[in-house]
Amino acid sequence: MSPAPEREVTGIVAVLGHPEEVGVGFPWSVALARQAGVSLTLLHVIDPVNTTELAENATAMAKDMLSLLAASKSVSGLDLRTRVETGMPETVVPEVAGEAHGALLLLAAGEHGAFARSLLRRGRENVIHHLQSPFILLPPRIGAPARVERAVVGMDGSALANQASSVARALSPGISIVEVEVLEPGSVPADEYLAFVPQFSESTIRMRGRAGIAILSAARTMDAGLIVVGGHGTTGLGGRHLGGTAQWLSHNADRPLLVVPEGPAAPGG
Structure with a gap:
């Protein structure tokens, strides 16, 4: 059997929405992007079904939150992008990840991780069926970021x-x-x-x-x-x-x- 083709990582897409996802996913995504030497995209997906905010207000607040993270000294020197999308996370996240060859998703799998919940519980089969990008799940109560040796x-x-x-x-x-x-x-x-x-x-x-x-x-x-x-x-x-x-x-x-x-x-x- 011929050897399996190599899979590369060209960028990390961190799915950040709820403060729990931000608190866990942001520092880990920064650390992993630095270690891999790749770009980092901070993605917020506004779920129109579950949001209690007006659409324009939700978009404005999400943009400001991601801009705040982008102003952190921890991302200094990184190729950092922010992105806000509206739609069902189960559909939007795979689409965004699929736009760039070599993208790797990072998801906080805690109680409030919307996409991670859909991935791991109801609806997960449909998501995985359409998802070709590798993804990292960060379990609940994970510690501070550490270099992966x-x-x-x-x-x-x-x-x-x-x-x-x-x-x-x-x-x-x-x-x-x-x-x-x-x-x-x-x-x-x-x-x-x-x-x-x-x-x-x-x-x-x-x-x-x-x-x-x-x-x-x-x-x-x-x-x-x-x-x-x-x-x-x-x-x-x-x-x-x-x-x-x-x-x-x-x-x-x-x-x-x-x-x-x-x-x-x-x-x-």
Whole structure:
């Protein structure tokens, strides 16, 4: 099988709306954009269904809030843009991300993260089906931004898993990658499962267990600052647009989670 094409990161789009999203997503997006050496777009989407403000007032307030963030000393030297759009976040956010090849979304997955909620709960299948851009979910109660030096990557033999690894390298040049391969119960005959020989090293972990639990445990054990998975795996979950492992981790991870859906490797590719 030919090697999976590399996926690049050319810019980060941080979805900021509720103060919770701003408080978490803004500092993390700045830190990651600096580490990757890419542009940063601060995006606010006005949901006409849920807003209690007049449309023109909502737009004016959103523009001022993003302008305030853009005036922060923390963004000095960054290629920073601000953008306000109106529409359903489930539609607008994928469209904005899809406008630029190599865009990476950053989402705060807390109680008030509108797009993250739609992604993780009701409506998530439709969103993921149309989303080709990688995205980072910041879990609730995440700590202050820190430089990402090591990542654990869930590996299942698929080309998508290899692409996910390349996105992590693009996001954090020089990052140490720990590949985690998990043999789940029922995936092979019982005698083969019991005879499986695990492997534990600084760069490779092969073990038995449930994929999500094993990958999260590996991240904690190896002190990895980032968890990386493909948007779906090769475990028979093709009917879901967000694979079972990514779905479980989206609810249980305690550090940034990078999810890489299938998408074009290069324009016209």
